Amino acid sequence: MAYSEKLLDHFKNPRNVGTMDKADKGVGTGLVGAPECGDVMRLQIHVDPITQKITDAKFKTFGCGSAIASSSLATEWLKGKSVDEALAIDNMAIVEELALPPVKIHCSVLAEDAIKGAIKDYQTKNGIPVTVVEHTH
Amino acid sequence: MGQRLIYLDNNSTTPTDPRAVEAMLPYFYENPGNAASRNHPAGWAAEGAVDLAREQIADLINADTREIIFTSGATEGDNLALKGVFEMYKRKGNHIITAKTEHKAVLDACKKIEQMGGEVTYLDVKNDGLIDLGELEAAITDKTIMISIMWANNETGVIQPMEEIGQICEKHGVLFMSDATQAVGKIPVDPRKVGVHLMAFTSHKMYGPKGVGALYVSRKNPRVKVTSQMDGGGHERGMRSGTLNVPGIVGFGKAAAIAKDEMHQDAARLSKMRDRLQKGLCDILEECYVNGNEDHRMPHVTNISFKHVEGEGLMMTFNQNIALSSGSACTSASLEPSYVLVALGLGDDLAHSSLRFSLGRFTTEEDIDVTIKQVSEGVTHMRELSPIWEMYKEGVDIDAIEWSAH
Numbered sequence: 001m002a003y004s005e006k007l008l009d010h011f012k013n014p015r016n017v018g019t020m021d022k023a024d025k026g027v028g029t030g031l032v033g034a035p036e037c038g039d040v041m042r043l044q045i046h047v048d049p050i051t052q053k054i055t056d057a058k059f060k061t062f063g064c065g066s067a068i069a070s071s072s073l074a075t076e077w078l079k080g081k082s083v084d085e086a087l088a089i090d091n092m093a094i095v096e097e098l099a100l101p102p103v104k105i106h107c108s109v110l111a112e113d114a115i116k117g118a119i120k121d122y123q124t125k126n127g128i129p130v131t132v133v134e135h136t137h
Numbered sequence: 138m139g140q141r142l143i144y145l146d147n148n149s150t151t152p153t154d155p156r157a158v159e160a161m162l163p164y165f166y167e168n169p170g171n172a173a174s175r176n177h178p179a180g181w182a183a184e185g186a187v188d189l190a191r192e193q194i195a196d197l198i199n200a201d202t203r204e205i206i207f208t209s210g211a212t213e214g215d216n217l218a219l220k221g222v223f224e225m226y227k228r229k230g231n232h233i234i235t236a237k238t239e240h241k242a243v244l245d246a247c248k249k250i251e252q253m254g255g256e257v258t259y260l261d262v263k264n265d266g267l268i269d270l271g272e273l274e275a276a277i278t279d280k281t282i283m284i285s286i287m288w289a290n291n292e293t294g295v296i297q298p299m300e301e302i303g304q305i306c307e308k309h310g311v312l313f314m315s316d317a318t319q320a321v322g323k324i325p326v327d328p329r330k331v332g333v334h335l336m337a338f339t340s341h342k343m344y345g346p347k348g349v350g351a352l353y354v355s356r357k358n359p360r361v362k363v364t365s366q367m368d369g370g371g372h373e374r375g376m377r378s379g380t381l382n383v384p385g386i387v388g389f390g391k392a393a394a395i396a397k398d399e400m401h402q403d404a405a406r407l408s409k410m411r412d413r414l415q416k417g418l419c420d421i422l423e424e425c426y427v428n429g430n431e432d433h434r435m436p437h438v439t440n441i442s443f444k445h446v447e448g449e450g451l452m453m454t455f456n457q458n459i460a461l462s463s464g465s466a467c468t469s470a471s472l473e474p475s476y477v478l479v480a481l482g483l484g485d486d487l488a489h490s491s492l493r494f495s496l497g498r499f500t501t502e503e504d505i506d507v508t509i510k511q512v513s514e515g516v517t518h519m520r521e522l523s524p525i526w527e528m529y530k531e532g533v534d535i536d537a538i539e540w541s542a543h
Binding site: 003011014017019031032033034035036037038039040041042060061062063064065067068113 | 450523
């Protein structure tokens with residue numbers, strides 16, 4: 001299976017690898033997947049309380065190259081977006097950007113779920129009503 | 138690429154030894170004959186070449202030439218042995234015993250036999266990959282016609298206690314079939330000595346060409362018969378019709394002759410390199426687990442789990458330079474890791490973290506140095522990216538987390 005240049009670049013030079021303080025009120029953490037499935041993604045966002053914009057994003061992923069690239073790309077896209085804009089990120093956009101092969105689409109789904117999980121965590125922590133988003137997949 | 142690809146996937150397939158290639162070449166154009174053409178020199182030349190190859194192969198496994206049935210490979214050999222015996226010995230019984238760690242060619246043939254009215258017992262294995270002889274014997278019923286246990290496992294290299302299994306088969310009057318694909322040509326394999334009656338193996342795992350294999354079928358004590366699965370011109374004593382792949386068989390024969398001469402020195406050299414590779418990686422990296430019994434193992438194989446790193450992703454860090462296999466299959470079609478490793482009692486997470494290194498005749502000391510370096514760097518890199526490695530380092534109980542399985 002040949003991977004796209006973009007995917008390989010995200011895999012070899014992953015952006016925004018790291019860990020934020022889960023206890024920080026401005027931080028939302030999404031942890032999705034399971035070790036027995038071969039994928040665990042942890043995506044974290046930091047949200048500015050006034051502007052409701054995502055000021056920073058970090059990830060760590062246990063998984064295949066596509067899972068790592070998908071989460072790396074997601075953190076890039078999240079920075080600077082409002083919470084509502086972030087919620088609109090669709091997994092198929094990740095599939096397209098990285099040219100994921102059909103067998104790896106679940107990696108993009110995981111990334112979308114991690115984004116939504118992080119936002120939900122942030123909203124819950126801050127007493128903001130959780131935005132309900134319909135799953136597109 | 139610039140750099141030579143380091144090939145440590147010899148359990149998938151071996152490179153064809155140039156000496157085998159050379160032996161094959163005259164049988165494409167100069168000698169075009171069909172080995173079944175009995176009336177002209179081209180046919181005689183082909184027949185002579187096949188006869189020689191049959192001797193070379195029989196010689197390697199201490200068999201009679203009439204006990205070698207050429208096939209297209211081990212998958213066909215497994216199918217012919219299992220289904221062929223099931224059909225031939227129907228009146229004696231319908232029960233077959235095998236193990237959960239067998240190759241898919243055996244397991245799927247057994248599934249088909251179940252659909253055909255057979256009953257199959259799939260034995261568990263112990264944590265080191267060996268079958269439990271007591272359990273094996275206890276599984277035998279008056280309907281049991283055959284026990285099928287592989288000689289050496291493709292993923293872990295674990296070698297089963299063939300002699301003891303042979304004695305159990307002898308005691309109960311049950312046929313003993315073995316998929317010896319990974320063993321023949323690499324360690325001494327003598328089916329008669331250990332009481333194996335049918336044995337499938339293939340050329341391309343022992344430095345011969347792909348697309349040709351053989352099934353050993355015992356001719357005396359007992360004389361075993363199998364019902365053919367391919368109907369046609371009645372080749373191979375009626376057990377396997379189809380024009381013989383003459384160049385392939387010639388290459389297979391040459392590979393067998395080379396293996397007989399060089400197997401012992403290859404094994405001694407490779408086991409040293411394998412041990413150095415295994416020790417090198419486990420010395421540099423924490424949380425490495427070697428899978429399968431290390432004392433009963435093929436000399437060129439090691440299967441290691443690198444905890445909290447996913448195998449397929451790990452391979453991507455070095456797969457431009459090093460070719461090997463992982464027990465992890467991370468695709469939407471199959472999220473299940475290696476069933477062989479799971480049968481050894483590994484958790485799915487450790488099974489997903491495994492790499493199989495299988496060395497071969499053309500592996501060099503430098504290959505091992507480069508592999509230790511690049512794989513250990515890859516594991517370190519992937520652990521820096523791994524959230525579960527971070528949790529492990531912080532002392533979080535990973536098993537206690539409620540994961541959102543996808």
